[in-house]
Amino acid sequence: MFSQYLLLSVLGCLFLLQPQAQLQAQDNILDRVSVAQRSDGQGYVSRFHMSQPVDSFNVYQPSIDLIQMTLYSSKIDTTEINLPEQSQIYDEISFYDIPNGIGVDLYITKDKYFKSKAYHDANSDDLLLGLTTTNKIDLEYVTRDMEPLIWSRLTMNAESLLVDDTDAIPDNQLNSNSDYDKFKDKLKFDVVVIDPGHGGHDPGSIGYKNVKEKDIVLDIAKKVGGYIEEHLPNVKVIYTRDDDTFVGLKERGSIANKAEGDLFISLHCNSFSSRQPHGTEVYFLGLEKSETALEVMKRENRVVRADNDTEQKELTQEELLIYELANSGYIASSEHIAGMLEHQFDDRAQRRSRGVKQARFVVLYHASMPAVLVEAGFISNPSEARYLTSDYGQSIIASAIFRSIRNYKKKYEKSQHFNTK
Incomplete structure (x- = not known):
């Protein structure tokens, strides 16, 4: 039920964002994703380096090794993006085109467990993803019965x-x-x-x-x-x-x-x-x-x-x-x-x-x-x-x-x- 509610919310955002997206003349360029350890030692922060602030975003964590994000903005350009070659936390980061934005899959390295939360950076146009270290049992409880988003469902009418x-x-x-x-x-x-x-x-x-x-x-x-x-x-x-x-x-x-x-x-x-x-x-x-x-x-x-x-x-x-x-x-x-x-x-x-x-x-x-x-x-x-x-x-x-x-x-x-x- 939660995943269905999230999907409906995501689709709802698409229609709400369309008028605003049409007013933006230039692409929003996402040119880099960087990773830094938190100063308190309790996790990491991933920074999505944007040329403009995104209109809105969602974070969804359907399993212990996968975090999914939706970033909404008119034409987010990821063609020249630089990703961390070696990361202590990510096995892979993948991007998908969806209406009025992009979807992101972040696959977590084996034996690493994080709770996730995204927020705008107060001092720049960047979007930050905070990862707080947790334990496997707690994370399995939080993600139970969740299904990952299939990005093509946001671009196609299944019927x-x-x-x-x-x-x-x-x-x-x-x-x-x-x-x-x-x-x-x-x-x-x-x-x-x-x-x-x-x-x-x-x-x-x-x-x-x-x-x-x-x-x-x-x-x-x-x-x-x-x-x-x-x-x-x-x-x-x-x-x-x-x-x-x-x-x-x-x-x-x-x-x-x-x-x-x-x-x-x-x-x-x-x-x-x-x-x-x-x-x-x-x-x-x-x-x-x-x-x-x-x-x-x-x-x-x-x-x-x-x-x-x-x-x-x-x-x-x-x-x-x-x-x-x-x-x-x-x-x-x-x-x-x-x-x-x-x-x-x-x-x-x-x-x-x-x-x-x-x-x-x-x-x-x-x-x-x-x-x-x-x-x-x-x-x-x-x-x-x-x-x-x-x-x-x-x-x-x-x-x-x-x-x-x-x-x-x-x-x-x-x-x-x-x-x-």
């Missing part, structure tokens, strides 16, 4: 981004024919295979706060399937796994082939040694052209067996060539649906898109149909891990995937009918 028809492809932009209904049963797109990666003894990537890739992708897969069953009732949904079980890479393709699938979507989450990388990636089968694609391929082709040993296979260029010669139509269709997914993630879901790429994924190789692999985000990034473990974030990602499937289905069926004339 409008869930399943709707506002971006469906209009009939007049497709190959239309008045006799389409007579032939649709012959040309129908009626089976989608959804493949939640990993499972069982194979957790996939382990992210921030030990979140597991296998759990996140299973939740997203079921949401995608639910949207299809509700809004495309004539399309059958096949899961390669619908619970926490392990399925081998070749077996996943076999399941899709036996179901005579029209589209195969394999769902995964990315990870990296640094917490900084974030964003979605969409892959289709081919020869990787970058080191990052190569690393993703190696990771997703890596299968953890029940005996904790690992087995990894890399497709050769000869195998890819043979596949492309025999399945050129699948490759082209896979690239097409990958582009649709990227558009939905970037334009509608407002997630940072890292592009459409190619890689030698074994799971795609064994699916004899258009097939793509989706990396929904980096669970090594704390903010993205929060987003992907939240019901809201999973719903947005699942809805973007659903809309891509819906648009691809419609275009596929129209074009197939056109080609039969």
Whole structure:
């Protein structure tokens, strides 16, 4: 209840601040964040060096290792900001654009516990964040039952981004024919295979706060399937796994082939040694052209067996060539649906898109149909891990995937009918 009240308060501030924000002609530049120990030895003070005073601010502490702030002012510029390279109190500081201001995530170093309070500096335009040392038990009591703010919720209307028809492809932009209904049963797109990666003894990537890739992708897969069953009732949904079980890479393709699938979507989450990388990636089968694609391929082709040993296979260029010669139509269709997914993630879901790429994924190789692999985000990034473990974030990602499937289905069926004339 408290977090809901805070969110409503934050949104209320946005509307109250709009007239004042419009009067300010220049950007408010935040060029530095510095940290100093308090003179009484009871904590620290973080100084946000501003070129103008902020209009208002809020501080929210949803967990013992995270402090979140909202700073409201017309166009706060953080492009040239300097952050402390080494800090005794912060692991990371991240900034997010929100209406009329910015959101800030401050991740506290392990085994440090602070109560937080923000206030204007009396002698400058700066904003100060006071951190008072406390103990873990007291802080856990204060932050219990709180949920972190997901900054994208302040920039998007969640309902409008869930399943709707506002971006469906209009009939007049497709190959239309008045006799389409007579032939649709012959040309129908009626089976989608959804493949939640990993499972069982194979957790996939382990992210921030030990979140597991296998759990996140299973939740997203079921949401995608639910949207299809509700809004495309004539399309059958096949899961390669619908619970926490392990399925081998070749077996996943076999399941899709036996179901005579029209589209195969394999769902995964990315990870990296640094917490900084974030964003979605969409892959289709081919020869990787970058080191990052190569690393993703190696990771997703890596299968953890029940005996904790690992087995990894890399497709050769000869195998890819043979596949492309025999399945050129699948490759082209896979690239097409990958582009649709990227558009939905970037334009509608407002997630940072890292592009459409190619890689030698074994799971795609064994699916004899258009097939793509989706990396929904980096669970090594704390903010993205929060987003992907939240019901809201999973719903947005699942809805973007659903809309891509819906648009691809419609275009596929129209074009197939056109080609039969």
